Amino acid sequence: MPTESISGSCLCGEVRFEVDPPFEGFRYCHCSRCRKASGSAHAANVFVAASQFRWLAGEPLVKRFDLPGAQRFAVCFCTQCGTRMPHKVKSTDNMLVPAGVFDGDLGVRPQNSIFWKSRAAWYASPHDMPRSDEYA
Numbered sequence: 001m002p003t004e005s006i007s008g009s010c011l012c013g014e015v016r017f018e019v020d021p022p023f024e025g026f027r028y029c030h031c032s033r034c035r036k037a038s039g040s041a042h043a044a045n046v047f048v049a050a051s052q053f054r055w056l057a058g059e060p061l062v063k064r065f066d067l068p069g070a071q072r073f074a075v076c077f078c079t080q081c082g083t084r085m086p087h088k089v090k091s092t093d094n095m096l097v098p099a100g101v102f103d104g105d106l107g108v109r110p111q112n113s114i115f116w117k118s119r120a121a122w123y124a125s126p127h128d129m130p131r132s133d134e135y136a
């Protein structure tokens, strides 16, 4: 686990933040909400105590959507480029940070996959298919 702050940013670069390790958790979530919100096979979510999280720039550009009827599910995103951004998890002291928006390595690896039974019908392990370093 690194001891230095780790930075993250959106695609357009207007929103920037940093977190201090250690993290509370790191997992893939295959639930249908995370698949919709990420537009992908699963979310890769890092959880960190809110006291270890700081916005560095662009916070006014971040919009929050709380899913009606959901206990905690929310997404935040940069209104300029649409990139998912961290958000405070309701009724907890944690921030959820989408792992893909960090700028460097985290020094830790995901611990588990949750909502595995909800995974997309088309989901296939990347290890079961040919892999290319760039476009195939």
Ligand SMILES: [Zn+2]
Binding pocket: 010, 011, 012, 013, 014, 015, 078, 079, 080, 081, 082, 083
């Ligand atoms: Zn942006």
Ligand SMILES: [Zn+2]
Binding pocket: 029, 030, 031, 032, 033, 034, 035, 043, 115
């Ligand atoms: Zn989920």
